[in-house]
Amino acid sequence: MAADPDLDVPAEEPREPPQPQVPPQPEPDPAEEEKRRREAEFALLNKEIDRVERKCRDYEATAMGTIDEAIATLELYKNKVMECDEDDEEALENVVKEFEKVWSEANYPSRVAPEAKPAKDMLACVGKLGKAIEKVCPKEKSWENATWDLKEHPIDRDALKEVIVNHFYRVGRFDIGDLYAESEGGELADVDPNAPKPIPPERREAMKAPFVEMWNVTWQIEREGDLSGLKTWLERNGDALVNKYTGAPPRVEFLLRKLEYVRMLTGHHRGSSGEEPDGKRARTEGNGAGVGDSGDVDGAAAAVAYGKEHFEKFTRLRDSKEANEVRRLMAAAVYARVGLENSPYRDIERECREIGGVLNPYTFDPDLRKRMEETAKGTEEDLADFEEIGSAWWELVNEFQSSHCILAGQPGEPPLLTIYNVGVIAMPTLVKAAQVARARGQDWNKVECIPADIDLPDKYMFRSIFVCPVSKEEATPENPPMMLTCGHALCRETTKTLAKPDGSFKCPYCPAVSTVDGCLELHL
Known part of the structure; x- marks a missing residue:
């Protein structure tokens, strides 16, 4: 039966497709959000600090270069004046006029003045750093009038x-x-x-003595790229730096061998007095066997022989960082003909590269740094590549200085730098803890235990910390850790809490029974 078109039949409404069930998202942890925010802020602050450091180095290099140039000009015209005949006033006048013209055109004073561009850039970065610090660590108004009681906390x-x-x-x-x-x-x-x-002078000399040789070797590396002083130092002190638990040789020796190896591989090797180490030559001269500065056949063969001789002891611990690096270094020799910069191992070439006869373009050649920054401008990967240039040299210098200081009975890192780094990490937590203490009416100077954890890198953990597994409290001199007869450890107050009237108690982690008097105090 046909449908009557005149009948008013309501149209069927379209049905919406079923919506997928979205699982409820967990609410973000405010503490974690705050932690991530603070980490991001301090990461930006560290970038500002690095930028100020680079600008200061650039200005120092520019100023020192200008001063050296001015001194050379003065010496030149001083000699010209000395060469003039005393009776030849015309020649003397011409030299003076020439000097005045050269000095005026060079304009040395304005190049190092605060109004000059290098100084302006440096001061601008310092100003931005101050604002960044204020943003990350706002000033506490309640601390403006705070005083330090020197009677209660005397300072030597x-x-x-x-x-x-x-x-x-x-x-x-x-x-x-x-x-x-x-x-x-x-x-x-x-x-x-x-x-x-x-x-007193004798005390000053005693304080200075551990660092004189260290900086002589450091300046030899930084300014000349000369590793002979470091090799002599390692021959004298290498045995004392061997890890007494694993027998692994010191990393500073590995970095030295790595740089020597890459120098030979890339055809730029030079030892003390222009000779190659161990009598080997890394380049061919005049016989047509080489293939250019990017790497040559004889240089690659000498590098491989050098690596076999010196890298073997670093591969004894198969999973160590040095062993993995040795594998990559030896594999890189395959690309010596085409050049490491054109190979999958170009990061090795960047790390070990020397620029303009010195190690770091940031310090010694600001013009070169500017050109490199312009060529590297663009992606974050390009900038990371630029920052990587010469990094192996600076790791070598830092590792050498740290090892030298440790052998001399000094901390591996300057103590004031340690205080600064720890303070940057701990200050936000300390500020909040001080606010909590004041809100509770407590004297912040008399608080023995901060009611918050401060996450510090392992290298800044200078003493052992014991937290009782039962009470979750950190051990203190008044509540030290105690070792039970079974070998487990608890805080003293916990043992007293668990003890029966006769002083015995069962270990919470094993069936052994101990007594309060039978526990041994552990000294951290």
């Missing part, structure tokens, strides 16, 4: 002065260290009888 001014002088010696600023060591406290000495006194 002379010891503090020695720490500061030691830091200057440690970072190679012997001139500033001597100047500060000889100072008598200035105006402070007139109003404070406890002002620090000058450090």
Whole structure:
């Protein structure tokens, strides 16, 4: 039967497709969100610090280059004046006029003045760093009028002065260290009888002695790319640096061998007095066997022989970082003919590259740095490649200085730098803890245990920490860890809590029974 078109039949409404069931998203943890936010802020702050450091190095290089150029000009015209005949006034006048013209055109004073571009760039970066610090660590108004009670917390001014002088010696600023060591406290000495006194010369020399050889070798590496001083130092101290548990040789020796190997592989090897190490030559001269500066056949063969001789002891621990690097270094020799920069191992070439006869373009050649930054401008990968250039040299210098200081009975890292790095990490937590203490009416100076964890890198953990597995409290001198007869450890207060009237208690982790008096105190 046909449908009547005149009948008003309501149209069927279209049905919406079923929506997929979205599982409920867990609410973000505010603490984790705050932690990620702070980490991002401090990452940006570290970038600003690095930028200021680079700009300061650029300005220092520009200023020192300008001063050296001015001195050379003065010496040149001084000699010209000395060569003039005393009776030849015309020749003398011509030399003076020529000097005035050259000096005016060179305009040395304006090139190092605060208004010059290098100085402006440096000062602008310093200003931005101050704003970045204020953003990450806002000033606490309640701390503006805070005072440090010197009677309750006395400071040994002379010891503090020695720490500061030691830091200057440690970072190679012997001139500033001597100047500060000889100072008598200035105006402070007139109003404070406890002002620090000058450090005696014999004490200064004793403080300086551990660092003199270190910086002589460092400057030899940084300024000339010469590794002979470091090799001599390693021959004398290498055995003391061997890991007494694994027998692994020191990493500073591996980095030295790595740089020597890559120098030979890329055809730029040079030892002390222009000779190759162990009598080997990394390049061919005049016989047509080489294939250019990017790598040559004889250089690759000499590099492989050098690697077989010196890398074997670093591969004994098969899963070590050095063993993995040795495998890549030896495989890179296959690409010596085409050049490492055109191979899958180009990162090795970048790490070990020397630029302009020096190790780091940032410090010694700001113009080169500017050109490289312009060519690297674009992707983050390009910028990362640029930052990687010469990194193996700086790792070698840092590793050598750390090893040298440890052998001399000094910390591997400058103590003031450690204080700064730990302070940057811990300050936000300490500020919050101080706010909580003040809100509870507690005296912040008398708080023995901070009610929060501060996550520090392992290298800044200078003592063992024990947390009781039962009470979850950190051990203190008043509540030390105690070892039970079964070998497990608990805090003393926990053992007393678990003990029966006769002093015995069952270990929470095994069936053994111990007594409070039978536990041994552990000294961390």
